[in-house]
Amino acid sequence: MPARRVSIGDIASQLKLSPSTVSRALAHNPDVSETTRQRVQQLAQELGYQPNQVAVALRRGHSNTLGVLVPHLAGTFFPEVVDGITEAASQAGYNVMICQSREDAEQERKNLELLMNAPVAGLLVSLASSTQNYAPFEAVRTANLPLVFFDRAIEGLTGEHISSVVIDDYAGAYMAVSHLVEQGCRRIAHLAGPPHLAIYEQRHRGYEQALHDHGLPYRPELVCPIGQHQPDGAAAMRQLLQLPCPPDAVFSSGDSALVGALQVLKELGYRVPDDVALAGFSNAEFTALTEPPLTTVDQHSHQMGREAVNQLLRMLHTATPTAVVLRPQLLVRASSQRVGQQQSLAG
Amino acid sequence: MPARRVSIGDIASQLKLSPSTVSRALAHNPDVSETTRQRVQQLAQELGYQPNQVAVALRRGHSNTLGVLVPHLAGTFFPEVVDGITEAASQAGYNVMICQSREDAEQERKNLELLMNAPVAGLLVSLASSTQNYAPFEAVRTANLPLVFFDRAIEGLTGEHISSVVIDDYAGAYMAVSHLVEQGCRRIAHLAGPPHLAIYEQRHRGYEQALHDHGLPYRPELVCPIGQHQPDGAAAMRQLLQLPCPPDAVFSSGDSALVGALQVLKELGYRVPDDVALAGFSNAEFTALTEPPLTTVDQHSHQMGREAVNQLLRMLHTATPTAVVLRPQLLVRASSQRVGQQQSLAG
DNA sequence: ATGAAAGCGCTAACAG
DNA sequence: CTGTTAGCGCTTTCAT
Numbered sequence A, B: 001m002p003a004r005r006v007s008i009g010d011i012a013s014q015l016k017l018s019p020s021t022v023s024r025a026l027a028h029n030p031d032v033s034e035t036t037r038q039r040v041q042q043l044a045q046e047l048g049y050q051p052n053q054v055a056v057a058l059r060r061g062h063s064n065t066l067g068v069l070v071p072h073l074a075g076t077f078f079p080e081v082v083d084g085i086t087e088a089a090s091q092a093g094y095n096v097m098i099c100q101s102r103e104d105a106e107q108e109r110k111n112l113e114l115l116m117n118a119p120v121a122g123l124l125v126s127l128a129s130s131t132q133n134y135a136p137f138e139a140v141r142t143a144n145l146p147l148v149f150f151d152r153a154i155e156g157l158t159g160e161h162i163s164s165v166v167i168d169d170y171a172g173a174y175m176a177v178s179h180l181v182e183q184g185c186r187r188i189a190h191l192a193g194p195p196h197l198a199i200y201e202q203r204h205r206g207y208e209q210a211l212h213d214h215g216l217p218y219r220p221e222l223v224c225p226i227g228q229h230q231p232d233g234a235a236a237m238r239q240l241l242q243l244p245c246p247p248d249a250v251f252s253s254g255d256s257a258l259v260g261a262l263q264v265l266k267e268l269g270y271r272v273p274d275d276v277a278l279a280g281f282s283n284a285e286f287t288a289l290t291e292p293p294l295t296t297v298d299q300h301s302h303q304m305g306r307e308a309v310n311q312l313l314r315m316l317h318t319a320t321p322t323a324v325v326l327r328p329q330l331l332v333r334a335s336s337q338r339v340g341q342q343q344s345l346a347g
Numbered sequence C: 001a002t003g004a005a006a007g008c009g010c011t012a013a014c015a016g
Numbered sequence D: 001c002t003g004t005t006a007g008c009g010c011t012t013t014c015a016t
Helices: A008-015 A019-026 A034-047 A053-060 A077-091 A105-116 A135-142 A169-182 A198-213 A230-242 A255-267 A301-318 B008-015 B019-026 B034-047 B053-060 B077-091 B105-116 B135-142 B169-182 B198-213 B230-242 B255-267 B301-318
Strands: A065-070 A095-100 A122-125 A147-150 A162-167 A188-192 A223-225 A249-252 A277-279 A296-298 A323-326 A329-331 B065-070 B095-100 B122-125 B147-150 B162-167 B188-192 B223-225 B249-252 B277-279 B296-298 B323-326 B329-331
Touching (some): A008 A019, A008 A034, A065 A105, A077 A301, A077 B077, A122 A301, A135 A147, A162 A301, A169 A198, A169 A249, A169 A296, A169 A329, A188 A255, A230 A249, B008 B019, B065 B105, B077 B095, B077 B301, B162 B169, B162 B301, B169 B188, B169 B198, B188 B198, B223 B230, B230 B255
Parallel strands (some): A065 A122, A188 A223, B065 B122, B122 B147, B162 B323, B188 B223, B188 B249
Antiparallel strands (some): A296 A329
16 A cells, blocks of 8 residues: 555566666666666656665665754754755755754754764754763764864864864954944943853953953953843843943843843833943844844854855865854944944944 | 774674674564673673664664655744754654755755655655645655645645644634724734735635624725735835825734834834734744734744644554644734723634 | 676564 | 574676
8 A cells, every 4th residue: 555666676677677777777877878778767757766765875875964963943043054054955965854952962962873873974063052071972073974063163172074163253242342342331241151162152252352452341240141041131131230330231142131131121211222232142033123123243144054064065075174264243233322423343 | 994883793793693683682672581682782882883774764664754844944933843843753752854945846846855765754844835736745645655734734635644733824813803903993904925825815814704703894905915024014014004094903914024014114103003003923033022012823833843743643653644723822912902992812 | 788696784584 | 592584775896
């Protein structure tokens, strides 16, 4: 009943040829005569022959599938990267298998194992926030399976088949904070992310350096280490407003937390940007739709996905790993533009 | 150099056993003696043995991979469904392979072919908006490959291995429009989606029926067939406001278009909801963050994904197809709540 | 230009 | 309880 699919053997016997010849004909092998080639292709067409990719993969020892491992698919960033990945992959004739670690290191390990046995031609990975143990990635490295980290990479893990595509988080934060200073802000708070993820550490460092370069002091009480969700940002904002000397601007390491802060400010009657100016990071879809719209740093997420695939394909062919750093772009919107201040697009 | 991976044969020869015994021991087959089982498992552990899933799939004739085909991964809806799918699938020991049709019927056909040869244990599909020819799905049906449509289904395509999970779009639209009527709106416009997709047709019908049941006339000039993006909604809104007798409410078939409409209204100085009340469909993340927040219909997207996987697993085991219809939920927010009107949550 | 044979890694039927 | 054999569908020597 399950409508058995036609195999090379079927075609061979119908045409009284050997499987090898049929295989060759299908592969446009020049050894095979023009006439047989046509006969084979004709019949294959008629019977609706489709190669069994599993058998092909087993025989060849590798597949044309790329494995993708992301922390989650919520929000806008990762879906956009994945979109870029699937687009570039399918253009190059690869398909894509996606797993989510759900920010859990153990789940990440399992998925990694799964993908390695899938098997895939290579891996595109963005780390879970809870990952502390890099042993599973060592295993990928020793298996010589090409690996590209995107956005969240392991600093220091290098190998002959390990590339990375990240944005310059440091520069993005620096640009945003410099912009806030130029708008006249002097007490700039920072909603910081988990520091063991390099991206958040870099954003923190960019914040720090920008303050320093503009002659402003770094005040630890203005730096709140928080989760990345809306309520986290709201709670942090409330605390900041309790300070004897509250901030006149907030630079958040993520947009969701920032929108939480915005809501608290509006609720308590503060004016944005005049009392408190706001800038975030990621260019989430909703940042353009809040009131006021939020200044944020765009990460070129779609392009990051495409670039990650390019890196992978490059390694597949020439085995030269690279570390690509994309330059982020500051999007200045009303949440940080004070009247009477010059507009500036860079830091 | 590529650090050859250890196979069952390797373990067998090191232990002077046959591959079959090793295979059995690994599979906890009760036939094998306790001692050998332990020896095998011990060595497998030490050598870091991992089964080659491709070989397993080839041998068994099927894999533990589910194929997912979505129109796109932009916005919030499909990522949320996919999130539900991967969650439920991985709990059931399946992994997930995701393809995007990019709303293109030809791409959809290719991806379908790809997934069928992957091979997958079953398919979870949401149609591209341009799909008119259902032949590729006939092929899936005759291959007896379990198929679950979610959200965008082919009405009338039934089979022994075809299920569907959709929400009651008709009811969702009916609820939203009834709510607008209860808020005192009398000239309710509709931003309609592509009518050949059943979901949009149903939303349109729900709109029509709600008007009728409340004794309001259906006015064709208030129904705008548009694309689903923000500028489409903005353009439609401008047109509607040109009418001799403009609408006092808008029910949009999607949230992005609605936010476009909202922006035009604010730009031109209309008050929402007092001059024009708004309601949308999908509960996109940003609808809670606009000013005012947008009333919308929640589609239980995450649950839809989980449910789709359940349907698929059910067919894998018992072969009984089902058509699940989830009940949507109207989320009343400020964009439709007029002061002095009673609040109502259902229609 | 074509065929025969071997084998990718695994499992299941069939001995013993 | 364990081993032998065969084969999933395909590709690729090696013959002819």
